[in-house]
Amino acid sequence: MNTPVYLDNNATTPMDPRVLEEMLPYFLNKFGNAASRTHAFGWEAEEAVEIARENIADLIGANPKEIVFTSGATEANNLAIKGVFENNFLERNHIITVETEHKAVLDTCRHIEKLGGNITYLPVDSNGLINLSDLENAITDQTVLIAVMYANNETGAIQPIPEISVIAKKYGILFFTDATQAVGKIPVDVHADGIDLMSFSAHKLYGPKGIGALFVRKNNPAINLTAQIDGGGHERNMRSGTLNVPGIVGLGKACELCLEELNSEEKKLTELRNYFETELLKLNGVIINSKAIPRLPHCTNISFSDIDGDKMILEAGSQIAFSRSSACTSATMEPSHVLKAMGFSDENIHNSFRFSFGRFTTREEVDYAIQVIDKIVKEHRSERNYGHHQIV
Ligand code: PMP
Numbered sequence: 001m002n003t004p005v006y007l008d009n010n011a012t013t014p015m016d017p018r019v020l021e022e023m024l025p026y027f028l029n030k031f032g033n034a035a036s037r038t039h040a041f042g043w044e045a046e047e048a049v050e051i052a053r054e055n056i057a058d059l060i061g062a063n064p065k066e067i068v069f070t071s072g073a074t075e076a077n078n079l080a081i082k083g084v085f086e087n088n089f090l091e092r093n094h095i096i097t098v099e100t101e102h103k104a105v106l107d108t109c110r111h112i113e114k115l116g117g118n119i120t121y122l123p124v125d126s127n128g129l130i131n132l133s134d135l136e137n138a139i140t141d142q143t144v145l146i147a148v149m150y151a152n153n154e155t156g157a158i159q160p161i162p163e164i165s166v167i168a169k170k171y172g173i174l175f176f177t178d179a180t181q182a183v184g185k186i187p188v189d190v191h192a193d194g195i196d197l198m199s200f201s202a203h204k205l206y207g208p209k210g211i212g213a214l215f216v217r218k219n220n221p222a223i224n225l226t227a228q229i230d231g232g233g234h235e236r237n238m239r240s241g242t243l244n245v246p247g248i249v250g251l252g253k254a255c256e257l258c259l260e261e262l263n264s265e266e267k268k269l270t271e272l273r274n275y276f277e278t279e280l281l282k283l284n285g286v287i288i289n290s291k292a293i294p295r296l297p298h299c300t301n302i303s304f305s306d307i308d309g310d311k312m313i314l315e316a317g318s319q320i321a322f323s324r325s326s327a328c329t330s331a332t333m334e335p336s337h338v339l340k341a342m343g344f345s346d347e348n349i350h351n352s353f354r355f356s357f358g359r360f361t362t363r364e365e366v367d368y369a370i371q372v373i374d375k376i377v378k379e380h381r382s383e384r385n386y387g388h389h390q391i392v
Contacts, residue, residue, distance in 0.1 A: 052252025165194025
């Protein structure tokens with residue numbers, strides 16, 4: 001077993017070696033530009049792109065023509081939100097989103113506010129879920145888009161996607177979901193779920209970094225997006241630029257593998273995650289966040305009472321790679337906006353951590369992580385008790 005043990009698969013996944021193998025020829029002898037129509041190098045690249053498009057579409061129940069390649073989910077989120085806004089703002093300029101979205105959605109919405117758009121940020125309950133009546137009450141005749149993420153990157157909480165889409169349809173509003181953490185991990189079907197636009201990213205599903213996609217529904221309703229990158233008219237005029245053929249081939253293979261392994265992986269990861277939680281709960285003073293609601297199978301967000309979160313990171317960091325529910329912004333630690341929206345105190349956020357498992361996580365690694373955390377938590381608590389003792 002190699003240490004540190006990697007339990008941060010929500011940040012990024014290691015590439016599956018089968019994905020790398022599929023990509024390699026497209027860096028070397030199959031280097032053609034997929035837009036070159038006049039020779040075999042271009043045809044070969046274009047064919048590989050179209051096969052990838054089919055594999056990607058199959059994973060999410062889409063038509064290959066509904067897949068628009070981007071550099072990742074951040075760009076896909078920008079394209080979906082700014083693309084809809086710019087195409088509609090003269091008639092409708094209101095967007096509804098949620099306080100717990102990823103920064104790639106929130107910062108895009110802040111940008112739109114500066115352009116004169118109107119944004120509603122829905123609150124969430126203590127599990128991180130929106131209330132559907134809040135959503136319906138927020139709708140006005142100006143509302144053009146509802147943007148609610150599929151599953152949260154910090155807690156794994158899954159929003160009620162089919163119910164949201166029913167509301168969107170009732171009012172003739174487009175529904176966009178950032179499904180970066182959900183695609184490849186749980187079954188996602190854009191038609192069954194009634195999704196109009198959906199972003200996702202290869203590096204969260206054992207593919208390479210720097211490639212992702214936006215699903216754009218083709219019919220009922222036909223969606224027009226204003227391109228955010230102009231030049232050349234690639235990707236049905238929605239995203240210009242020479243296609244990243246090796247990346248696309250990698251995303252395609254990663255999606256093919258996810259489809260094959262989804263059921264068995266979901267089961268394996270749920271078991272590992274539940275085992276991890278059960279063992280840590282024995283420590284007492286441990287709370288599993290969003291446990292009461294549907295959540296992703298492979299991750300957990302845990303709050304520990306009576307510990308020093310900073311020290312925990314320092315002590316455990318060389319043995320386990322995991323994540324703090326706080327983001328480092330320059331010199332200061334900013335408490336997670338997700339847990340804050342769920343009503344957590346700053347101190348509690350400080351002592352909350354995300355552990356996310358993946359395809360290559362073993363039981364041995366999980367056992368090791370449990371031992372490390374168990375030891376640290378017990379040490380912190382006994383130091384604190386000892387301290388109290390001295391004061392008395
Ligand atoms: N949305 C969510 C929910 C994410 O977790 C991430 C990655 N942290 C992104 C968007 C951004 O994805 P990318 O790295 O592909 O730009």
